[in-house]
Amino acid sequence: MRRVRDWFANPWGQPRFLGAFTWLYMIWSIVPVIIAIVFSFNNGRSRSVWQGFSTRWWWGDPYNSVLHDPVLRGALEQSLRLAGFDMLIAVPIGVGLALGLTRWRGYGNRPVNYLMLFPLVTPEIVMAVSLLLVFDHLYHVPFGTEAQILGQVTFSISYVVIIIRGRLLSIGPEYEEAARDLGASQLGAFRLVLLPLLAPAIFASLIVVFALSIDDFVVTQYMSANQQTQTVPILIYQTVRGTATPALNAVASVMVFATLSTVALAYLVYRWAARSQPAGHSALGDIAGVT
Amino acid sequence: MTRRWFWPSFGLPGVVWLVLLFLVPTYAVLAVAFGTVDPIFQTPVPIWNPLHWEFGAMETVLRGLAPGHTFWIVFVRTLGYVTIALAGCLLIGYPVAYYLARHAGRMKGALLVLLIIPFWVSYLMRMLAWVGLLLPDGLVNRVLLDLGVISHPHLWLAGQASSVIFALIYGYVPYLILPLFAVLDRIDRSVLEAGRDLGGSPFRTFLHVTLPLSKNGILAASVLIALPMFGDYYTNDVISNSPRTSMIGNQINLFFQGGAEQAVGASLVIVLSLFLAVLMSYYLWITVRASAETKDSLL
Numbered sequence: 001m002r003r004v005r006d007w008f009a010n011p012w013g014q015p016r017f018l019g020a021f022t023w024l025y026m027i028w029s030i031v032p033v034i035i036a037i038v039f040s041f042n043n044g045r046s047r048s049v050w051q052g053f054s055t056r057w058w059w060g061d062p063y064n065s066v067l068h069d070p071v072l073r074g075a076l077e078q079s080l081r082l083a084g085f086d087m088l089i090a091v092p093i094g095v096g097l098a099l100g101l102t103r104w105r106g107y108g109n110r111p112v113n114y115l116m117l118f119p120l121v122t123p124e125i126v127m128a129v130s131l132l133l134v135f136d137h138l139y140h141v142p143f144g145t146e147a148q149i150l151g152q153v154t155f156s157i158s159y160v161v162i163i164i165r166g167r168l169l170s171i172g173p174e175y176e177e178a179a180r181d182l183g184a185s186q187l188g189a190f191r192l193v194l195l196p197l198l199a200p201a202i203f204a205s206l207i208v209v210f211a212l213s214i215d216d217f218v219v220t221q222y223m224s225a226n227q228q229t230q231t232v233p234i235l236i237y238q239t240v241r242g243t244a245t246p247a248l249n250a251v252a253s254v255m256v257f258a259t260l261s262t263v264a265l266a267y268l269v270y271r272w273a274a275r276s277q278p279a280g281h282s283a284l285g286d287i288a289g290v291t
Numbered sequence: 292m293t294r295r296w297f298w299p300s301f302g303l304p305g306v307v308w309l310v311l312l313f314l315v316p317t318y319a320v321l322a323v324a325f326g327t328v329d330p331i332f333q334t335p336v337p338i339w340n341p342l343h344w345e346f347g348a349m350e351t352v353l354r355g356l357a358p359g360h361t362f363w364i365v366f367v368r369t370l371g372y373v374t375i376a377l378a379g380c381l382l383i384g385y386p387v388a389y390y391l392a393r394h395a396g397r398m399k400g401a402l403l404v405l406l407i408i409p410f411w412v413s414y415l416m417r418m419l420a421w422v423g424l425l426l427p428d429g430l431v432n433r434v435l436l437d438l439g440v441i442s443h444p445h446l447w448l449a450g451q452a453s454s455v456i457f458a459l460i461y462g463y464v465p466y467l468i469l470p471l472f473a474v475l476d477r478i479d480r481s482v483l484e485a486g487r488d489l490g491g492s493p494f495r496t497f498l499h500v501t502l503p504l505s506k507n508g509i510l511a512a513s514v515l516i517a518l519p520m521f522g523d524y525y526t527n528d529v530i531s532n533s534p535r536t537s538m539i540g541n542q543i544n545l546f547f548q549g550g551a552e553q554a555v556g557a558s559l560v561i562v563l564s565l566f567l568a569v570l571m572s573y574y575l576w577i578t579v580r581a582s583a584e585t586k587d588s589l590l
Contacts (some may be wrong), residue, residue: 100302123522130316
């Protein structure tokens with residue numbers, strides 16, 4: 001109890017209790033994932049009892065390893081495919097919407113702003129059910145890859161808008177105005193001045209959308225048709241309580257490595273690209289997708 | 292020359308997309324919930340004209356929501372789980388965010404990276420990790436057996452409310468810490484110094500300066516994680532998979548994944564959305580206000 005009071009007592013001192021608590025939290029939040037990755041190298045069918053090291057679930061086993069099992073490979077490919085399409089579609093649309101919302105001050109601005117924010121606060125199951133019903137009864141979109149892409153783009157757009165708008169606000173209108181004063185057309189000022197200034201934020205949005213898509217479960221599951229359109233999270237959901245082998249851990253680990261290395265690389269590129277940009281948003285904040 | 296439609300045309304595709312794939316689908320939920328059922332195929336038939344809506348399915352749901360009935364029990368359970376999980380998240384998250392913002396010093400960067408890593412590990416991968424640990428022969432049971440806390444393996448994954456709440460806390464706490472950290476990090480140190488200079492004890496300074504200044508942040512971050520928790524069904528399915536711990540999300544999911552009565556499911560979605568509307572509007576309100584403030588400060 002004294003320890004607890006001590007960290008209140010001196011807000012500038014070294015509160016050991018709080019520091020230990022924070023480190024314990026970090027260990028608690030990350031070590032289980034590391035253990036799950038370690039178990040993908042288990043030399044046995046168990047995901048909970050260690051039976052020695054092996055790479056059989058990664059590539060050794062001719063039928064059940066990540067490399068050879070068509071179901072596991074299919075899920076990996078579908079996850080990456082959806083992420084690719086989501087990035088390609090959601091980012092341009094989101095950038096456009098952010099530009100429209102910040103640069104245009106008309107009557108429609110406020111309702112569109114709310115329309116853009118709503119997907120961020122709607123629980124995913126509500127969004128998934130509404131997409132399921134509208135595809136089923138009105139648009140007659142068959143469930144599968146197309147429906148999954150439409151669903152993922154719908155919730156990704158808002159994140160892109162938030163990131164790009166933050167950048168737009170910190171850039172301000174001055175650079176463009178200067179370009180216009182120097183004789184550039186509206187389109188020219190946008191293409192030659194604003195777009196290069198936005199490049200780091202666009203890059204950050206691509207990464208955030210990639211991660212959103214890879215991580216998404218609810219909408220992707222509701223829009224999926226069959227085993228062919230299963231993604232890695234769906235595969236985990238379907239098989240984790242059953243007789244899944246450490247190959248499931250392996251396929252999940254592939255996703256972890258893919259995402260973390262993409263983010264790490266992206267962070268370095270981002271810092272390099274943003275080095276001569278007007279200050280404002282922190283790179284870490286942009287990459288984390290938190291505003 | 293400046294063309295009036297230059298900027299709006301940039302936003303047009305996004306607006307069209309959100310109208311077609313967010314607004315219209317939301318209306319489709321209403322049309323199905325207040326629709327009828329095909330007499331021969333027993334499939335739901337949406338009614339798009341509000342003047343012809345039928346309220347049979349909604350009556351079923353409202354009857355189920357009477358105290359003691361199915362939906363009531365599930366709803367109260369959901370409320371209980373989310374409240375406890377939220378309290379747990381705050382108890383863990385606030386001290387961590389506070390330490391990161393105020394005391395981390397040289398370790399701040401490293402700790403922030405550790406804090407952000409869970410954001411980039413798929414939610415279901417993090418659940419998979421705990422399933423491995425909580426299996427009857429998993430690490431948790433073995434440690435507890437070795438320590439003599441339990442005498443035989445505990446079945447953590449067989450419909451335990453405590454496991455579900457624990458998993459919810461584990462799953463959602465990172466999403467609480469980061470916004471909390473952002474708020475606490477922004478508090479000006481001179482305000483704290485002023486509190487101390489004016490004779491406040493450190494505890495009172497915390498109580499009367501730091502806490503009120505982070506109040507809005509606490510509320511916003513809590514809403515941010517409470518909303519998805521209310522719609523969560525996968526944590527429950529993965530960790531418990533038992534009707535004993537079924538939450539409102541599981542109930543809704545049941546009506547759509549293989550279930551027949553879409554209209555009842557859709558009505559349940561409407562009831563849930565109305566219940567959450569308060570939380571959603573609060574969050575929208577502070578977001579819009581915050582973005583208005585940034586605009587003011589930058590112009």
